[in-house]
Amino acid sequence: MIYDVNHRTRFEYAQAVSISHHVLHLSPRTAPRQKCLSAAIVVDPAPTVRKDGRDFYGNPITHLTVQEPHAKLLVHSRARVDVTGPGPIDLEASRPWEEVAGLLLGPTDAEALEACRFAFASPYVGIDDAVHDFAVASFTPGRPLLAAAMEMTNRIYNGFEYRGGVTDVSTPVAQVLSSRTGVCQDFAHLQVACLRSLGLAARYVSGYLLTHPAAGQEKLVGADESHAWISVWCPVNGWVDFDPTNNCIPGDEHIVLAWGRDYGDVSPINGFMVGGGSHAISVSVDVAPQA
Amino acid sequence: MSSTRARYSAVDGAIDPLPDYAPSGGEFDEVIAPDGSVRPHWREFLDGFAALPEAERDRARGMAARLLRENSVTYVAQGDPEHRDRPWQLDLFPLLIEPSEWKAIEAGLIQRADLLNRILGDLYGPQTLLKAGKLPPSLVFGNPQFLNPCHGIAVPQNVHLHLLAFDIARAPDGRWWVLSDRTQAPSGAGYALENRLVASNSLPGLFAASNVQRLASFFARFSEHFLSLSRHDDPLAVLLSPGPGRTTYFEHAYLARYLGYSVVEGSDLTVRDDRLFLKTIDGLKPVDLVMRRVESEYCDPLELRTDSLLGVPGLVQAARTGQVVVANALGSGLVESDAFLSFLPGLCRHLLDEELKMPGVASWWCGQPQERAYVLDNLDRLIVRNVTMPKTILGPGQDRFIGAELSAAEREALRGRIGREGHKFIGQEPVALSTTPVWLDGQGLRPAHMTLRVYVAATADGYKVMPGGLTRVSEASISQAPLLEQSNISKDSWVLSDEPVDTFSLLTAPHNALRLRRGSRDLPSRTADNLFWLGRYAERCEGTVRLLRSLLTRLHGESDLAAHPVALDRLVKLLVAQEHLSQRRARQAVAGGMGAVEAALGRVLFGRDTPDGLVSILGNVRRTANLVRERLSEDTWQILMELVETVEVSGPGDSLNVDEALQLLDRMIRNQAALNGMIMENMTRAYSWRFLDLGRRLERIRHMVRLIRNLAGRGDPEATGSLGLLLELADSTMTYRTRYKAVPRLVAALDLLMADETNPRSVLFQLNAFETHMSELPSDSSEAIISPIQRIATELHATLRLADMEALAGQSRRDKREKLERLTHKLEEGVKELADLIARTYFSHSMPQHVSGPQWVEMPS
Known part of the structure; x- marks a missing residue:
């Protein structure tokens, strides 16, 4: 499936900002099931300094510095991506999870070594006893990894309430677990924490999800949203995605922007500015299927 | 153990230098060999020490204590919620290390670096x-110390570690072991330097006779190499500090001054065009080199910890493009993790094709199954550390468990954590440390356990070791030996030399390889701000002291003021007008008569919670002085400290003994005079001096016009004696007498105190000085129009010059001098505006704010 993605972010400040620095993770990366056909980021006012490159995880990354006084900043990312679904996965045929955890202790090939980057606690993914206890309820001894991960996805979907405004990016996993409330990002952090507490490798994936209008209604431009889910490493299968917010294995309607250990590694826009006073951010995302 | 008598085998008739010193025997003692004899390299020193008369020893200890106090050598204890400065403790009795042994230590640590x-x-x-x-x-x-944004950043000459430290200790068999590696931003080198300064000054004879290797060239070679790494000529280097109130801020300022770098905080810096700049009063200056004392993860909120208030957004990118060199390189904290200890022997063979020369403490990293099993089996005797927690400044990391001291439940909990996240933990053998004599309380010498922190720096000829270091001692029993790392009792470490020593010193040498001149060229805006306020507070202090002294003299002396309730009333009103006393308290004091007024004065003088009392003004002097310490000479600093400590040391609480109080105030006025002398005669006319003096000038105008208004604004000041008091407070009595040789008259006094350009206390004199400073400070010269500061200053100047003193002295309505009142208010307002404008023009150093998107607040459809 080919999509055109338009992601506009608009910052407005009460007073002029004299200088601002931003780091963007807004260009879709290439992934095994995804090709980025074209991508462009337009910034207004034009930044004095702009560097496009790749981060430690291979994600496209853009550094911007706007050095002229500005009271608003518009960042518009446009991309065309081609996404393929994963095909059928036999969850029950995957390796027992303890075996995979064992492989990660002493990785013998490049793929396993790369997976080790995602096997430990990270700034937004704390691991404690409660997380571990929640995890082992699905990860019973000898259970195939992917089957257990699917069940965990299911438990989060059914056991947690999706509610915005209760949490923010810095809400600890422990609080999400105890309040059983959060948004996609919190559920992704929780599931990543659970998998890592078992010694498994799990990524936080930042991206978009195609939304479908209610029956009989026309799709509104710009009403889509950023989304977050997870990916777990299992030999032979490779990285397999799970979406705890929607209780599914992502197919060709999930578009990947970037992956990392947690939100902090791949925040779509992270910025610091001098001056500005209070600020308002408005975001509009539009995911339009082309074929 | 042999008897103390038998073990000393020097020349017949010599005094036994260690009469009561008895090491336990189970451990290695630095001074006494197992056979009871004194180790050879200690003999000469001990003979010299034994020959010191008691009085000389007392003098040495007294001098050391005084030097440490006067230099305000302090540290803030880790975890102290109040961030209190605590005095640094130095045990004068040094640790001696012989040359051949030191060579082995050097070789081991250079290899390790x-x-x-x-x-x-x-x-x-x-x-x-x-x-x-x-x-x-x-x-x-x-x-967590592996910072992925720092992966792939090239560093010049492949030097990641510019200055590192190792904590080493000696095992019972005499071998040295490494307890801990310090690669993040090792502290303590400045304290070692200060220890040397104090010890060599306090025991000059012994130091000179011992042929001790000097420390200064170590820092010179480090800095020379560091500066050479810049891409630019004439590089600017800064020391990035988390700011006052942090554990070792004393050292940050000390080292910055020693090396000739500017000490800065994150908010003093900004990144533009991928280059780092320092915000100075003269605009942005490119910074080429950063010696950081901020942990890597806090250095850039944009790419590292977004919650950091200590860093500079964009610093990682500036380092990535090679525009700035950061020492140690960002992310260097990774290899100080104790988890590396057990891998170093293998890595040394692999990378250097050599055996590791100095072993580390026996450690088992629980990320491997066999090692984890060993640690779990021996949990009751090993020491377990969480190696992912950052190390504290001088002590070990948090999360450390002494197996033998854990309860059964604690041990089980730990067992669970190790089982689950083994990679976070290591088990270590408890270490037996060597002992060395301590002499701290001046009693006999007693054995105490010790560790030694040694510093290694990258130089043009590879890594070099500082010949000396920070010896730390603790008298704790051996089972608590690991806690020694938290000890704050230190010693100077004398590495003996068998060759003539290099006596080069950065502190005394007027010319050296370092570019010390830049301190005056680049004045950070924040420093200028603090100097300006130091000037204001110091002047406010002087005004207050003079006021209190005059009032006390009148209360106490033969003047008839006490007999006249009206006069008493005026005195109290003055305290209110000068904002030292609240209206409510003033009414109570006047109603209570003489005794109550004395008590009120006592509170202004010594009360700790009187908002505008002397103690709180002195507190502000101390605070601002601390913030600009690296800009003040040692002598200036000491005079300042004597000044601020006068009341703290001798303040007689709430009860007022007038004689004592007067003596104290006299002493403070002499101190003030010394301070003013230092500032006028000994500070170079750099920007820092100008800001200090600007603050003083503006504050003096404010003080003077208030006095004039309050003492001469109404009534008949000539008759009541107010005019005499005014002249006295303005320190202008003598000038007036020599000029007029008459009873004070208002018109003449007003002229002398306001418009006489030759009187250094007059308002016009201050305005002239102010305008001279402003003409020397950098300004945007492209602006053809006159700046608001110039406009206000010129206007005030003209008003004063044109003022008709006769008219000002004249009373308009009832007994009030409205013209005088208007003029003094205008001047006071003008001063306030000027101070605001200076702050806006030169001192802006706001902290950047963070934005991050998106935030999910809506349910996706």
């Missing part, structure tokens, strides 16, 4: 150590 630097270079680069299976990946990816 080289090894750690190579490991960092690999882990932040190709990561071949992980690919080849030489290091388990969890040691890197499971360690």
Whole structure:
């Protein structure tokens, strides 16, 4: 499936900002099931300094510095991506999870070594006893990894309430677990924490999800949203995605922007500015299927 | 153990230098060999020490205590919620190390520095150590100190570690062991330097006779090499500090001054065009080199910890483009994790093709199944550390468990954590430390356990070791030996030389390789701000002291003021007008008569919670002085400290003994005079001096016009004696007498105090000085129009010059001098505006704010 993605972010400040620095993770990366056909980021006012490159995880990354006084900043990312679904996965045929955890202790090939980057606690993914206890309820001894991960996805979907405004990016996993409330990002952090507490490798994936209008209604431009889910490493299968917010294995309607250990590694826009006073951010995302 | 008598085998008739010193025998003692004899390299020193008369020893200890106090050598205890400065403790009796042994230590630590630097270079680069299976990946990816944004940043000459430290200790068999590696931003080198200064000054004869290797060239060679790494000529180097109130701020200012760098905080810096700049009063100056005392993860909120208030947004990118060199390189904290200890022997063979020369403490990293099993089996006797927690400044990391001291439940909990996240923990053998004599309380010498922190720096000729270091001692029993790392009793460490020593010193040499001149060229805006306020507070202090002295003299002396309730009333009103006393308290005091007024004065003088009392003004002097310490000479600093400590040391509480109080105030006025003398005669006319003096001038105008208004604004000041008091407070009595040789008259006094340009206390004199300073300060010269500061100053100047003194002295309505009142208000307002404008023009250093998007607040459809 080919999509055109338009992601506009608009910052407005009460007073002029004299200088601002931003780091963007807004260009879709290439992934095994995804090709980025074209991508462009337009910034207004034009930044004095702009560097496009790749981060430690291979994600496209853009550094911007706007050095002229500005009271608003518009960042518009446009991309065309081609996404393929994963095909059928036999969850029950995957390796027992303890075996995979064992492989990660002493990785013998490049793929396993790369997976080790995602096997430990990270700034937004704390691991404690409660997380571990929640995890082992699905990860019973000898259970195939992917089957257990699917069940965990299911438990989060059914056991947690999706509610915005209760949490923010810095809400600890422990609080999400105890309040059983959060948004996609919190559920992704929780599931990543659970998998890592078992010694498994799990990524936080930042991206978009195609939304479908209610029956009989026309799709509104710009009403889509950023989304977050997870990916777990299992030999032979490779990285397999799970979406705890929607209780599914992502197919060709999930578009990947970037992956990392947690939100902090791949925040779509992270910025610091001098001056500005209070600020308002408005975001509009539009995911339009082309074929 | 042989008897103390028998073990001393020097020349017949010599005094036994260690009469009661008795090491336990189970451990290695630095001075006494197992056979009871004094180790050879100690003999000469001990003879000299034994020959010191008691009075000389007392003098030495007294001098050391005084030097440490006067230099305000302090540290803030880790975890102290109040961030209180505590005095640094130095035990004068040094540790002596013989030359051949030191050579072995040097060789071991140079190899280790080289090894750690190579490991960092690999882990932040190709990561071949992980690919080849030489290091388990969890040691890197499971360690929060591996900062992935810093991966791939090239560093000049492949130097990641510019200055590092090792804590070493001696085992019972005499071998040295490494307890801990310090690669993040090692502290203590400045304290070692200060220890040397104090010890060599307090025991000058012994020091000179001992042929001790000097420390200064170590810092010179470090700095020379560091400066050479800049891409630019004439580089600007800064020391990035988390700011006052942090554990070792004393040292940050001390080292910055010693090396000739500017001490800065994150908010003093900004990144533009991928270059780092310092905000100075003269605009932005490019910074080429950063010696950081902020942990890597806090250095850039944009790419590292977004919650950091200590860093500079964009610093990582500036380092990435090679525009700035950061020492130690960002991310260097990774290899100080104790998890590396057990891998170093293998890595040394792999990377250097050599055996590791100095072993580390026996350690088992629980990320491997066999090692984990060993640690779990021996949990009751090992020491377990969480190696992912950052190390504290001088002590070990948090989360440390002494197996033998854990309860059964605690041990089980620990067992669970190790089982679940083994890579976070190591088990270590408890270490037996050597003993060395302590002499701290001046009693006999007693054995205490010790460790030694040694510093290693990258130089043009590879790594070099500082010949000396920070010896720390503790009298705690051996089972608590690991806690020694928290001890704050230190010693100077004398590395003896068998060759003539290099007596080069940065502190005394007027010319050296370092570019000390830049301190005056680049004045950070924040420093200018603090100097300006130091000037204001110092002047406010002087005005207050003079006022209190005059009032006390009148209360106490033969003047008839006490007999006249009206006069008493005026005195109290003056205290209110000068904002030293609240209206409510003033009414109570007047109603209570003489005794109550005395008590009120006592509170202004010594009360700790009187908002505008002397103690709180002095507190502000101390605080601002601390913030600009590296800009003040040692002598100026000491005079300032004597001044601020006068009341703290001798303040007689709430009860007022007038004689004592007067003596104290006299002493303070002399101190003030000394301070003013230092500032006028000994400070170079750089920007820092100008800001200090600007503050003083503006404050003096404010003080003077208030006095004039309050003492001469109404009534008949000539008759009531107010005019005499005014002249006295303005320190202008003598000038007036020599000029007029008559009873004070208002018109003449007003002219002398306001418009007489030759009187250094007059308002016009201050305005002239103010305008001279402003003409020397940088301004945007492209602006053809007159600046608001110039406009206000010129206007005030003209008003004063044109003022008709006869008219000002004349009363308009009832007994009030409205013209005088208007003029003094205008001047006071003008001063306030000028201060605001100076702050806006030169002192802006706001902290950047953070935005991050998106935030999910809506349910996706």
